[in-house]
Amino acid sequence: MKVTRLSERLAKVAEYLPKGACFADIGSDHAYLPCYVCLHDHKASAVAGEVNKGPYQSAVEEVYSHELAGRIDVRLGDGLNVLKADEVKQVVIAGMGGPLIRDILENGKDKLGRVSRIIVQPNIDARTIRQWFYENRFCLVQETILEENGHIYEVLVAERGEPGKNYDHQNLQKQLWLGPLLLKENNSVFKKKWKQEKSKKENILKQISGSKQPDEEKMRRFQFELEWIKEALEQ
Helix, strand or coil: CCCCCCCHHHHHHHHCCCCCCEEEEECCCCCHHHHHHHHHCCCCEEEEEECCHHHHHHHHHHHHHCCCCCCEEEEECCHHHHCCCCCCCEEEEEEECHHHHHHHHHHCHHHCCCCCEEEEEECCCCHHHHHHHHHCCEEEEEEEEEEECCEEEEEEEEEECCCCCCCCHHHHHHHHHHCHHHHHHCCHHHHHHHHHHHHHHHHHHHHHHCCCCCCHHHHHHHHHHHHHHHHHHHC
8 A cells, every 4th residue: 555645734734633633634635634644543534625526536536545435534515514513623724825724714613612623734824814713712832834845834733722822912913923933933944934025025015105195004014014024033
């Protein structure tokens, strides 16, 4: 039986699943993540949810190729609608935009009753997910930032608990945006990402200020964010 190989970002997501995980992988695509986890952990089981018929069929074939149909249930449906209430203990949503991941969590709140851990890998705008965790009593317990094939990814892990535990409330908005744990670690990939974002913000700010009717509110927000980036890069 061949062992599924994962991209670096998905391998990092897999690391955050406990032994014997009973999890849902939402937007599972080819079900590579559930297959990988179940091949390496004989007590693990999963629901692989996919909204599009093509990837759904690919996921079914992948699961059958590893003889894992008894432990991985591939389902066609939108977001957490593929789940029954209290069916899983962990939820993974990887490879989508932050606002879409937030909407999936918000719209499927009734399916999260037994869920103790949520692992997300947003392609953009992780802030919206941190905000959702904070407002829904999930504590952000781990954050990782990594670079793969020229792209920078963040992986966030949250568990039920005190949502403000890892935040400094005087700097809440800054930390929701940059990531409280990533800010503390402040590694080279983090610095690379925010140097790039700093250049983008400066260019946009220049364009806004040069327009005939500059959006003062937007300019103020961008100036605040630029200051936060500069502070982080100077640490």
